[in-house]
């Protein structure tokens with residue numbers, strides 16, 4: 001299977017504590033995997049390493065078969081990766097929901113009408129059209145998570161890296177997200193503690209345990 005992401009022999013230390021010892025892992029083209037593990041074992045940190053928010057002490061990261069080492073390398077893949085952080089409070093770049101969702105589409109060159117139409121479509125898909133003109137920081141945690149997911153999905157990235165995507169969501173919204181993710185033919189890494197959600201999404205589950213990533 002061709003790969004969208006490869007980690008090779010990753011060693012990573014946080015404040016002198018070894019968090020990952022020797023992680024080697026390939027994410028296949030359109031493969032969906034979940035990562036589980038105890039609180040504090042490093043799941044969120046692993047996603048941050050993949051998107052370049054942290055750098056490994058040793059080892060290599062390849063995106064689409066190209067070694068990525070610094071900001072410039074990552075810049076090339078900005079539109080190819082959709083990263084949802086666990087805490088979305090600092091995710092947003094605009095005041096209102098519609099402005100935030102339209103923002104990256106406008107940066108990509110869509111005109112105002114095109115960006116607005118696409119943004120409305122995704123808000124409808126996630127059942128949050130009623131939030132269109134709301135101020136983001138006044139929304140609940142679950143609502144903010146849905147808006148952040150909308151901002152990611154509207155850009156149609158090749159790889160989705162989602163850290164606790166259902167955290168703070170009610171049952172209805174969780175089902176909706178599950179259906180949407182299941183309908184997408186994309187490479188995905190989902191970090192979650194939510195077993196039912198995971199098994200309904202993928203059979204490929206890795207556990208981060210004792211500084212290693214092991215398929216279970």
Ligand SMILES: Nc1ncnc2c1ncn2[C@@H]1O[C@H](COP(=O)(O)OP(=O)(O)OP(=O)(O)O)[C@@H](O)[C@H]1O
Pocket residue numbers: 014019037038039040041042043044045046086
């Ligand atoms: N900004 C930070 N400064 C110092 N240590 C940090 C920071 N962020 C995370 N850590 C530490 O790094 C380790 C891994 O944290 P990480 O958030 O990656 O774990 P996790 O597996 O995602 O946890 P959880 O399941 O609770 O979300 C933890 O020991 C945590 O305390």
